[in-house]
Amino acid sequence: MFEITRNDVAIRCVQGDITRQSDLDVVVNAANAELRTGGGVAGAIHRAAGPELDEACRSLAPIRPGDAVITEGYGLPNARIIHCLGPVYGSDEPANQLLANCYRNAVELAEQQGLASIGFPALSTGAFGYPMEDAAEVAFATLLAIVPKLENVRHIRFVLFSDADADLHAQVLKRIAGG
Known part of the structure; x- marks a missing residue:
């Protein structure tokens, strides 16, 4: 685990299961355009949240790369779920701007909803192929740029599937944050 604090906002990297972060107000789903169940993070979140999530997502779809929408958490231990569609690497361009929009839009949505803590997976890095x-x-540069503007969000956690992914994120965060 690695954590930094900027402007009273903690940013942390941990290895874990995004569907079991009971101390977070909201978790982010690495969604597909139709907001349907799938593989990876989207599949895990839909399975854990239950069929009500699929029903709630129907009226919100489709979304475009960079977009973020919010639903209830249903069967998850979190009050809410923010669904982001990251870019498909090598196809959706400009990929870095679209990915930055995902992180920015998700945190701004949490901020608008008065949520204090948010958990992210590594958006676009699975089936969407982003290195x-x-x-x-992209994620940490984007988040560090918006942290000074946040009034409600106080904790941002990256929940990574493997120890190697958590270590890599911690190294990148340390480098970008200058620590």
Whole structure:
């Protein structure tokens, strides 16, 4: 685990299961355009949240790369779920701007909803093919730029599937944050 604090906002990297972060107000789903169940993070979140999530997502779809929408958490231990569609690497361009929009839009949505804590997976790095280190650089640069404007969000957690992914994110965060 690695954590930094900027402007009273903690940013932390941990290895874990995003569907079991009971101390977070909201978790982010690495969604597909139709907001349907799938593989990876989207599949895990839909399975854990239950069929009500699929029903709630129907009226919100489709979304475009960079977009973020919010639903209730249903069967998850979190009050809410923010669904983001990251870019498909090498197809959706400009990929870095679209990925940055995902992180910015998700945090701004949490901020608008008065939520204090948010958990992210490594958006776009699974089936969408974004290189993990490049994606982490975009994520942390984006978040560090918006942290000074936040009034409600006080904790941002990256929940990574493997120890190697958590370590890589911690290294990138340390480098970008200058610590």
